[in-house]
Amino acid sequence: MAPYSLLVSRLQKALGVRQYHVASVLCQRAKVAMSHFEPNEYIRYDLLEKNINIVRKRLNRPLTLSEKIVYGHLDDPANQEIERGKTYLRLRPDRVAMQDATAQMAMLQFISSGLPKVAVPSTIHCDHLIEAQLGGEKDLRRAKDINQEVYNFLATAGAKYGVGFWRPGSGIIHQIILENYAYPGVLLIGTDSHTPNGGGLGGICIGVGGADAVDVMAGIPWELKCPKVIGVKLTGSLSGWTSPKDVILKVAGILTVKGGTGAIVEYHGPGVDSISCTGMATICNMGAEIGATTSVFPYNHRMKKYLSKTGRADIANLADEFKDHLVPDSGCHYDQLIEINLSELKPHINGPFTPDLAHPVAEVGSVAEKEGWPLDIRVGLIGSCTNSSYEDMGRSAAVAKQALAHGLKCKSQFTITPGSEQIRATIERDGYAQILRDVGGIVLANACGPCIGQWDRKDIKKGEKNTIVTSYNRNFTGRNDANPETHAFVTSPEIVTALAIAGTLKFNPETDFLTGKDGKKFKLEAPDADELPRAEFDPGQDTYQHPPKDSSGQQVDVSPTSQRLQLLEPFDKWDGRDLEDLQILIKVKGKCTTDHISAAGPWLKFRGHLDNISNNLLIGAINVENGKANSVRNAVTQEFGPVPDTARYYKKHGIRWVVIGDENYGEGSSREHAALEPRHLGGRAIITKSFARIHETNLKKQGLLPLTFADPADYNKIHPVDKLTIQGLKDFAPGKPLTCIIKHPNGTQETILLNHTFNETQIEWFRAGSALNRMKELQK
Numbered sequence: 061m062a063p064y065s066l067l068v069s070r071l072q073k074a075l076g077v078r079q080y081h082v083a084s085v086l087c088q089r090a091k092v093a094m095s096h097f098e099p100n101e102y103i104r105y106d107l108l109e110k111n112i113n114i115v116r117k118r119l120n121r122p123l124t125l126s127e128k129i130v131y132g133h134l135d136d137p138a139n140q141e142i143e144r145g146k147t148y149l150r151l152r153p154d155r156v157a158m159q160d161a162t163a164q165m166a167m168l169q170f171i172s173s174g175l176p177k178v179a180v181p182s183t184i185h186c187d188h189l190i191e192a193q194l195g196g197e198k199d200l201r202r203a204k205d206i207n208q209e210v211y212n213f214l215a216t217a218g219a220k221y222g223v224g225f226w227r228p229g230s231g232i233i234h235q236i237i238l239e240n241y242a243y244p245g246v247l248l249i250g251t252d253s254h255t256p257n258g259g260g261l262g263g264i265c266i267g268v269g270g271a272d273a274v275d276v277m278a279g280i281p282w283e284l285k286c287p288k289v290i291g292v293k294l295t296g297s298l299s300g301w302t303s304p305k306d307v308i309l310k311v312a313g314i315l316t317v318k319g320g321t322g323a324i325v326e327y328h329g330p331g332v333d334s335i336s337c338t339g340m341a342t343i344c345n346m347g348a349e350i351g352a353t354t355s356v357f358p359y360n361h362r363m364k365k366y367l368s369k370t371g372r373a374d375i376a377n378l379a380d381e382f383k384d385h386l387v388p389d390s391g392c393h394y395d396q397l398i399e400i401n402l403s404e405l406k407p408h409i410n411g412p413f414t415p416d417l418a419h420p421v422a423e424v425g426s427v428a429e430k431e432g433w434p435l436d437i438r439v440g441l442i443g444s445c446t447n448s449s450y451e452d453m454g455r456s457a458a459v460a461k462q463a464l465a466h467g468l469k470c471k472s473q474f475t476i477t478p479g480s481e482q483i484r485a486t487i488e489r490d491g492y493a494q495i496l497r498d499v500g501g502i503v504l505a506n507a508c509g510p511c512i513g514q515w516d517r518k519d520i521k522k523g524e525k526n527t528i529v530t531s532y533n534r535n536f537t538g539r540n541d542a543n544p545e546t547h548a549f550v551t552s553p554e555i556v557t558a559l560a561i562a563g564t565l566k567f568n569p570e571t572d573f574l575t576g577k578d579g580k581k582f583k584l585e586a587p588d589a590d591e592l593p594r595a596e597f598d599p600g601q602d603t604y605q606h607p608p609k610d611s612s613g614q615q616v617d618v619s620p621t622s623q624r625l626q627l628l629e630p631f632d633k634w635d636g637r638d639l640e641d642l643q644i645l646i647k648v649k650g651k652c653t654t655d656h657i658s659a660a661g662p663w664l665k666f667r668g669h670l671d672n673i674s675n676n677l678l679i680g681a682i683n684v685e686n687g688k689a690n691s692v693r694n695a696v697t698q699e700f701g702p703v704p705d706t707a708r709y710y711k712k713h714g715i716r717w718v719v720i721g722d723e724n725y726g727e728g729s730s731r732e733h734a735a736l737e738p739r740h741l742g743g744r745a746i747i748t749k750s751f752a753r754i755h756e757t758n759l760k761k762q763g764l765l766p767l768t769f770a771d772p773a774d775y776n777k778i779h780p781v782d783k784l785t786i787q788g789l790k791d792f793a794p795g796k797p798l799t800c801i802i803k804h805p806n807g808t809q810e811t812i813l814l815n816h817t818f819n820e821t822q823i824e825w826f827r828a829g830s831a832l833n834r835m836k837e838l839q840k
């Protein structure tokens with residue numbers, strides 16, 4: 061059986077679809093399924109068009125591509141206030157994707173909502189929890205063993221609530237999305253920061269926290285600050301050693317890690333056509349490193365080719381019909397414009413310790429010498445969601461083949477992480493994997509592995525200074541191997557391969573020679589490889605579980621004694637009274653990110669267990685009273701102790717508490733645990749000088765009161781030993797400040813005003829105890 065027919069027959073079996081032929085799908089131009097896996101969920105270009113027309117009439121100006129896709133998904137396009145960088149948009153995304161680490165809490169919250177099924181097509185992908193140790197199959201077996209209960213929970217919850225489940229070994233979430241679910245014009249949210257990868261197929265794909273995913277799965281409009289748009293005009297064309305990765309490495313060097321914040325990066329111009337679809341995905345993927353909301357490319361023939369090769373020619377045909385809405389209007393306005401001539405672009409390598417420290421490959425060796433960075437490359441790593449396409453593997457194999465022809469192998473260790481089972485099987489079939497093994501590589505599991513610190517590295521001791529080069533996206537301190545002395549550089553997979561062969565950062569494949577086994581000098585030719593396999597993709601092993609049509613008898617596996625998973629109890633409703641005599645758990649001094657509120661690292665394994673992970677509550681925040689982290693006064697015993705223990709003491713004794721914070725409280729990743737934990741341990745309000753917006757919304761969703769001092773100087777009026785009463789909740793209304801009475805231990809009192817940003821809906825969340833509780837009330 062030919063591989064593609066095999067895939068289709070598997071799909072038919074998985075979906076229970078009879079007489080499901082590719083030809084019949086290809087003919088359905090008017091009604092085209094969003095993916096093979098959801099034959100009854102159709103692409104709504106008609107709705108996109110209708111909404112774009114409404115908005116275009118209102119704004120009366122040319123629109124960028126990202127505006128078309130974003131505004132085309134507005135909940136109320138006729139009345140939505142639209143001002144880039146200012147207003148908040150209410151959107152209706154088409155689908156949701158979750159990776160296994162973040163899906164746990166998202167699914168637990170969804171279960172707690174009481175809804176029977178997800179409202180939009182959604183999927184779970186098992187990729188983050190697989191450790192790289194010995195190589196593909198062994199590592200996969202070990203991961204299945206260690207994480208069995210988490211996988212089991214996700215599989216059974218997916219089956220129960222209508223969520224597709226991609227088993228461990230299926231591949232990395234963003235590759236699976238690109239191969240199966242992304243399409244031009246889609247609005248997709250994913251609980252992972254590199255969700256923007258789907259922009260390579262012309263979609264607006266945005267990384268979010270689990271609470272946002274729950275909203276969308278529950279059918280609630282999703283809020284996004286109207287993004288600004290940064291245009292990147294590409295001219296010329298890619299050639300030689302220069303690759304798509306060099307485009308984003310260059311952009312990162314220009315914009316830095318914060319330059320894209322609040323904006324969508326929109327690529328356009330004649331240079332776009334010289335980049336493959338998977339290459340465009342690489343560029344969008346790494347847009348996360350400049351803080352961009354997402355990145356996107358206009359629909360073109362390279363996307364059409366990719367869609368056709370991945371069995372979605374019907375989507376490409378439909379996109380052709382609606383092409384006007386899948387490219388920017390001419391004359392549209394960008395908030396910032398960057399121009400890059402691809403013909404002049406040179407191979408880049410960025411790092412160490414930050415992805416925006418850009419160097420041309422030709423210069424990195426001398427910079428490293430000057431800076432004292434180790435020149436010897438210990439390990440070269442290719443793959444990850446950023447660079448693991450068929451083309452990437454082909455270009456790396458083309459470099460490796462030349463070294464082998466001269467009797468050379470890699471001087472450095474070399475690992476390969478295929479992005480998906482389909483890529484793994486196809487590069488095995490086409491011989492690339494063997495070439496990469498022959499040159500000294502180890503093919504790891506189709507998973508995140510070393511990219512997310514799941515790397516059981518044996519070749520160095522912690523603290524040993526060393527250099528690695530990767531084709532991944534992030535290279536912050538300790539990201540790959542938890543060793544703060546590892547100098548990680550990011551570059552394209554073909555440059556990683558060339559550097560791993562040479563073993564030194566001083567090697568520039570464009571100009572330098574290697575010495576073959578015969579003692580003769582030779583130069584590596586620039587790699588040339590097919591963008592897509594000539595034959596069909598080999599789907600490899602069947603790793604997908606489609607939810608059953610009838611899931612009424614399906615049980616969700618969560619053991620009551622589990623240390624990693626815990627079903628959520630609904631939070632208590634507001635009792636209708638003002639919040640009196642709140643104890644101050646901690647008055648935080650200075651920066652307090654979501655990492656300070658809910659630390660990562662070893663706590664990751666408890667992401668599905670709210671009570672266990674709550675033992676990290678605010679352990680990184682600095683207490684104003686003693687300048688220490690994780691040391692606060694227990695107002696009853698007067699003893700200092702860890703923050704979580706003190707919160708638990710208060711909870712046990714029925715004492716409600718509040719946190720006092722400084723500026724931009726809750727910045728950082730949009731981790732919903734940072735809002736769930738204080739609520740779980742009895743917190744009622746967080747009062748700060750200002751909030752990071754996403755965290756503020758997350759707090760509201762969990763029924764907490766995020767409030768700000770009307771006069772920021774009032775922060776200084778509150779002492780950790782005071783008690784606070786928050787008044788005015790009976791008349792809680794948008795824009796109406798609340799009153800706070802500060803009761804000092806000496807019996808004196810002061811009254812201050814507290815502002816809030818609650819709207820009517822969010823006030824209902826507060827009254828119900830949480831957004832989920834409110835959702836349940838509405839169902840009744």
Ligand code: SF4
Nearest residue numbers: 254444445508511512
């Ligand atoms: S490969 Fe790395 S960047 Fe990509 S999803 Fe996995 S951990 Fe994230």
